[in-house]
Amino acid sequence: MLPSNSKRVTPVLFLTVLFASQSATAQPTAKDIRDVPADLQVPQMTSGNAAPGMRVKQRLPGYPDAVYHALYLPTDWNRNNKYPIIVELAGNGPFTNPYGDVSTGYVEGSKLGYGIASGQKAIWLCAPFVNNAGSANVQTWWGNEPDHDAEPTVTYLKKLVPFVCENYGGDANRVLLTGFSRGAIACNYIGLHDDEIASLWKAMILYSHYDGVHKWSYPESDTDSAKQRLKRLGDCPQLICSEVFDGPTNIAGTRKFIASTQIKVRATYLSTGFRNHNDAWILRPSDARRMLRLWVNENFDANTATP
Incomplete structure (x- = not known):
């Protein structure tokens, strides 16, 4: 059984769970993403004003040029409407x-965000990890060695979501947090850092890794600290995805960790069916992508994704 505090399981969720349970124990002989042609192409980030179908580089007011995010407005964007945010x-x-x-x-x-909604019906935000001084984006973890201060990144996210709601018609009641690898860990480490930021999210999709399963080089990556963060998740559902591989941080390892916390988590588990540690899997047709989109429609917003 999957750990869940939901009172019912719909056919959509049942199919997703069944597929994940079968794939999570598979041997790493899965196909490569390059064997499946992509049917989506992510728009390049450009300079300029935001517009439907465009992905633009933006900065929040008060931040230097080296701290920036990417904003994508869906092809059907209209200033008078409200849109879910990824x-x-x-x-x-x-x-x-x-x-x-x-x-x-x-x-x-x-x-990930582009593949989830196919560039339609949802605002897509790619948020940065910020250095200790709050003066530049960073490539590895968050903050700077050795303390990896998470506060500047947490602060940026707390400002970013309201900014997009106020200026681009984002719906504060429909915000989905997603991340790949470091970003998947950060869904809990950053996204559940305190009660204020935890309240922003209606749902989460975490692809490849999970906070607390493995001890990393940054502070408070231990199991006990991760449990304290997980307590802030509340009723927010999580779709936990991974590529096919053997190792302690795969889907089975994540399920074991969550079960060990004895915290009620509305978790659904899904294997991508690919061997790759690569978020480009979402740009290709697959059973996993179809099930992910069904999960989004069931747990986040019924009009966001087209399976």
């Missing part, structure tokens, strides 16, 4: 592996 956190960089997977560590390289 906030995305990138993986560590610079990263490469033998499969040819790459992560730059910067907002420009993020892909």
